[in-house]
Amino acid sequence: MNTPAPGRPHGTAPGPQLLDLGGLRVELKTGGRWRTVIQGVSLSLGAAQAVGIVGESGSGKSVTARSIARLLPRGARVGGDVRFDGEPVWAMNAARLRRFRARDLGIIYQDPRAHVNEMHTIGDFLTEGIRDHPPRERRERAIAALQATGIPDADRRLKQYPHQLSGGLLQRVMIAAAILPGPRLLLADEPTTALDVTTQSEVMAILAEQRHARQLAMIFITHDLDLAAAVTDTIAVMYAGTIVETGPSATMHERALHPYTAGLLAARPQPTRVASLYTIPGRPIAAYESGPGCVFASRCAHAQQRCLETRPKPRQLGDHVVSCHRAEELQHILHQALERA
Amino acid sequence: MPALLEAENLRKVYQVPGGKRGTTDLVAVDRLSFQVQAGASLAIVGESGSGKTTTARLIAGLESPTSGVIRVDAQARKPLPWSRGERARHARQVQMVYQDPFTSLDRSQTIQACLDEVLRYHFSQDREGRSRRISELLSQCGLDDRHRHRRPRSLSGGERQRAAIARALAAGPQVLILDEAVSALDVSIQAQILNLLASLRSALGLTYVFISHDLGVVRQVSDECIVMHRGTAVESGATETILTAPKADYTRQLLDAIPRPGWAPKRRATHPAGL
Numbered sequence: 001m002n003t004p005a006p007g008r009p010h011g012t013a014p015g016p017q018l019l020d021l022g023g024l025r026v027e028l029k030t031g032g033r034w035r036t037v038i039q040g041v042s043l044s045l046g047a048a049q050a051v052g053i054v055g056e057s058g059s060g061k062s063v064t065a066r067s068i069a070r071l072l073p074r075g076a077r078v079g080g081d082v083r084f085d086g087e088p089v090w091a092m093n094a095a096r097l098r099r100f101r102a103r104d105l106g107i108i109y110q111d112p113r114a115h116v117n118e119m120h121t122i123g124d125f126l127t128e129g130i131r132d133h134p135p136r137e138r139r140e141r142a143i144a145a146l147q148a149t150g151i152p153d154a155d156r157r158l159k160q161y162p163h164q165l166s167g168g169l170l171q172r173v174m175i176a177a178a179i180l181p182g183p184r185l186l187l188a189d190e191p192t193t194a195l196d197v198t199t200q201s202e203v204m205a206i207l208a209e210q211r212h213a214r215q216l217a218m219i220f221i222t223h224d225l226d227l228a229a230a231v232t233d234t235i236a237v238m239y240a241g242t243i244v245e246t247g248p249s250a251t252m253h254e255r256a257l258h259p260y261t262a263g264l265l266a267a268r269p270q271p272t273r274v275a276s277l278y279t280i281p282g283r284p285i286a287a288y289e290s291g292p293g294c295v296f297a298s299r300c301a302h303a304q305q306r307c308l309e310t311r312p313k314p315r316q317l318g319d320h321v322v323s324c325h326r327a328e329e330l331q332h333i334l335h336q337a338l339e340r341a
Numbered sequence: 342m343p344a345l346l347e348a349e350n351l352r353k354v355y356q357v358p359g360g361k362r363g364t365t366d367l368v369a370v371d372r373l374s375f376q377v378q379a380g381a382s383l384a385i386v387g388e389s390g391s392g393k394t395t396t397a398r399l400i401a402g403l404e405s406p407t408s409g410v411i412r413v414d415a416q417a418r419k420p421l422p423w424s425r426g427e428r429a430r431h432a433r434q435v436q437m438v439y440q441d442p443f444t445s446l447d448r449s450q451t452i453q454a455c456l457d458e459v460l461r462y463h464f465s466q467d468r469e470g471r472s473r474r475i476s477e478l479l480s481q482c483g484l485d486d487r488h489r490h491r492r493p494r495s496l497s498g499g500e501r502q503r504a505a506i507a508r509a510l511a512a513g514p515q516v517l518i519l520d521e522a523v524s525a526l527d528v529s530i531q532a533q534i535l536n537l538l539a540s541l542r543s544a545l546g547l548t549y550v551f552i553s554h555d556l557g558v559v560r561q562v563s564d565e566c567i568v569m570h571r572g573t574a575v576e577s578g579a580t581e582t583i584l585t586a587p588k589a590d591y592t593r594q595l596l597d598a599i600p601r602p603g604w605a606p607k608r609r610a611t612h613p614a615g616l
Contacts, residue, residue, distance in 0.1 A: 056527035057498070150608065167389075196388035196554065201598040204606035223528065226600040253602045267532035269557035271584045271599060276539070277532035277561065283497045284527055 016086035018217050019045040019068065019185060023080035026063055026241075028073060035288040037063050039241045040080070042314070047184065050211065050218040052228030052249060054264075055238035058286040061221045064238070065187050068219065069105055070097060084185070102129045106178030106216075108207075110190035112170040116162045122173055123158035129181040145176035148213075149206050168199035172206060179210050186211070186218040193222070204231055225264055229253065237261045240295035241287025247320035254338060257322040260296045262334040266341035278341060294325065302330055343415045344376035345548050346400065346435075346516055351409035353395050369395040371572045373409075377565075379515065382542060382549035384563035384580060386556065386595070391569040397520045397552045401437045402428075413516070433463055436509035440521035442501035446493045452479075452504050453489035459511035474511075481544070482507040483537055499530035503537065510545075519562075520552045535561050556599060560584055568592045 026038035038060045045051050055061040066072050068082055070089055082089040084104060092100060101107075109115050116125055126145060127138040139158070146154035149172040162170060171191060178186060188207070192200035208231060211218055222228050228235055229249045236246045237258065245258035256262045266278035282299045293308040294300070300307065304326070312323045324330070351373040359365040370392040377383045387393040398404045400411060405420040412418065413434050423431065439445040447455060453475055460471045479485055482503040493501050502522065509517055519538070523531045539562065541547060551562050559566055560580060567577040568589065576589040587593045597607070 056529060197598040198388065198594055198609065201606045202608050205608045208606060224600065225528075226602070226604070229602065230600045230604045230606065264528055267528050269532070269535060269555075269561040270601070271556040271560045271596060274560055274581075277536055279532045279536060280529040283499055283530060 016083065017044040018047045018049075018085060019043075019219070020081065020083040020086075021064070021068070022083070024064065024067055024082060025077075025079035026060075026067055026072065027077040028063075029075065034077065035286070037241050037287050038067070039287045039290075041238075041241070041243055042080075043236055043243065043246075045185075045217055045219065048211070048215040048217055049234070050220060050232040052220045052222060052232035052235045053238055054222055054225050054228050054235055056223060056264075056284040058240070058284050059238040060241040060287060061238050062189055063241075065189050065219055065221050068185075069101060069107060069187060103181050104183050104185060106181070106183040106186045108171075108174050108178050108186065108188040108191040110193050112167070112174045113162065115174070116170070118162050120161075121158065122160050122162070122165070125162075126158070126173070126177050126180055129177070141180055142176075145180040146173070148179070148210060149173075149176045150202075151176070168195055168203065171195060171199075171203055175203070175207055175210065179214060179216070182214070184217060186216050187221075188218060189221040190223070191220075192227070193224075200227075207231070225252070225261075226268065237264070240285050240290045242295050242323065243314070244296060244324070245320060245322045247322075251319075254335070255318070255320065256334060256338060257317055257320050257327045257331060258296075258324050259300050259302050259330065259334065262338055265338060275341075278337070294323070302326055302333075342378065344412075345379040345381075345414060346377040346550070347375070347410075347412040347415075348396075348400070349374050349410045349412070351396070351399060351406045351411070353392075353399060353404065354407045368572050370399070370406075373567075373569075373572075373574055375567055375574075375577065377516075377548055377550065379548055380542075380546050381565065382551060382563045384551040384553060384559040384566035385569060386553060386559050386566055387569035388554055388595075390571065392572040393552045393554075393569050394520060396569070397437065397518050397550065400516075400550060401435055401518050402431045403437075429463060432512050432514070434514055435516045435518060436512050436514040437518040437520060438502075438505050438509050438522045440525050442498075442505040443493060445505055446501065446508070448493050451490050451492055452484070452496075452507075455504070455508055456511050459508055463512050478507040478511055481510065481541065483533075497530075498526055499533055502526060502530075502534055506534075506537070506541070510541075514547075516548045516550065518550045518552065521554070522551075523558060524553065524555065531558070538562060556584060556595060568595070 021041055021043040024038055024041040027034045027036050041064055053061045053064060078090055123142055126142040130138055142158060143154045146157055151157055151172055192203050220228055220232050229252050232249045234246060235249045235252050236243045239260050245261045253265060256265060263280040267280060269277060280299050293310055294312050297303040297307040306325055312325045314321050314323045317327055351370055353370040355367045355369055356364045357367045385393045385396055399406050410417050456475045456478055457471055460474055476486060479488060484503050523534050526534060542549060553559050563580045566580040566583055567574045570591045575591045576583055583592060587596060
């Protein structure tokens with residue numbers, strides 16, 4: 001690949017990263033028609049690093065995460081490359097894939113209730129991935145995982161059923177289950193979207209502690225740029241099945257280079273001030289609705305003829321990678337707008 | 342000037358399964374009082390279990406308070422059940438917009454049929470008059486005549502919420518209760534709907550009761566706010582004051598939990614029951 005791999009920190013030697021997505025394309029069949037939902041996503045993630053994939057509905061952020069775990073609907077057309085530690089995930093045989101999902105990956109979903117069996121105890125759920133270990137070890141590891149996620153009274157919790165736990169508590173059980181087999185990569189798909197803000201803060205803090213203690217890498221899928229910026233090293237902003245910008249999380253707020261990223265930042269109401277909100281006209285589109293040009297052109301206030309005609313390639317600009325023909329000329333305007341917002 | 346909407350010492354108790362006799366009392370709202378002047382916007386803020394949605398349902402007349410009084414235009418509300426006439430009269434005073442227009446709109450009805458139904462029920466206008474009114478409602482909500490024959494499924498999330506707002510306005514209410522009305526929308530769409538709500542309020546002189554968990558949203562749309570926690574108001578006053586200089590510990594916790602540049606997630610020192 002000639003395009004710079006977003007998410008790779010400066011100065012690291014090229015070589016297999018923990019996770020490498022190269023030109024990922026996904027087509028899904030909906031309503032009898034094949035529709036492109038991911039069109040050329042490239043992303044790299046080193047060990048213990050965290051990338052936030054931020055986007056609105058239809059951006060393809062969840063499908064990207066599911067492609068990594070090979071959890072797409074049967075028959076999905078997948079192109080490009082997904083490599084875990086250099087190994088192509090989509091070429092794994094059934095046994096290797098099972099082991100990859102059970103041991104190397106930890107997955108946390110938005111709605112924990114949809115991903116637990118209500119008939120099984122918390123203890124059974126937690127130890128599902130390590131069934132081949134002796135019972136005593138399973139129990140000890142389950143208790144340790146619950147304690148690590150700050151769940152008091154772990155002994156009692158093991159015998160309880162999901163319905164006896166609040167949403168925040170159940171999400172912490174999901175984190176415990178995800179980290180218990182000792183994975184190297186966490187896929188967290190909107191893990192706190194259904195939670196109250198104070199509970200979200202707590203769940204994210206626990207997740208951060210566990211990531212640091214275990215040197216866990218994380219793909220964090222969210223619609224919330226502010227939240228992603230706080231808990232990841234790098235942010236990738238997705239729109240219509242492509243990554244339009246990547247850059248360091250810490251400075252995304254001041255140095256966004258893509259008009260869509262800047263628009264997202266300016267559209268978010270803040271509790272500290274009142275303003276007529278900046279709005280991006282229209283609605284988010286899906287990959288299959290995008291034309292030959294820039295995917296954001298139809299909603300972009302700065303679009304010109306070439307934006308409608310040619311798809312911009314990802315380019316390195318400072319410590320960002322941005323897919324915008326006009327990134328250099330717009331830099332100044334966008335920064336002024338962000339300062340006002 | 343008397344308040345347009347007034348709540349005095351509201352209390353709502355539900356019987357829920359549990360306890361020794363099979364049921365136990367759950368106090369959803371307790372000792373809640375507030376006043377909203379005509380044209381003002383009051384936000385009721387809280388997390389799950391705070392009682393904010395119960396409060397919305399009480400004001401909307403979907404439930405009766407266990408004790409306490411709600412006054413609209415200085416008239417005390419009768420307890421439910423209401424007669425058809427009373428229900429219609431209340432519906433012309435207070436309307437509600439829900440979080441999810443997919444479930445609050447009839448999926449088999451076109452937007453035109455949906456609005457026409459409300460107009461026919463409340464007003465004695467002829468077909469032509471209703472049709473003109475439908476055009477007016479659509480344009481006020483940022484839709485147009487092309488949306489008349491569409492059904493909810495063929496609209497985008499933002500368009501659906503605009504249609505739900507148009508339907509609420511069709512009854513000609515003075516008060517709109519917005520129950521998490523922008524919470525499920527994408528950020529870029531949420532900003533459009535927030536701006537629409539602000540312009541509708543000033544153009545039509547509407548009064549809002551805005552139920553939300555999102556303090557950023559609350560800041561944009563309300564003059565005053567009440568912060569609720571476990572059924573009671575922990576703090577109330579001007580929104581700006583509360584969000585910039587909160588007095589209650591709980592309000593401070595809520596504000597501290599909002600992600601922003603430089604923010605880091607924190608574990609709580611003490612755990613509330615249930616978490």
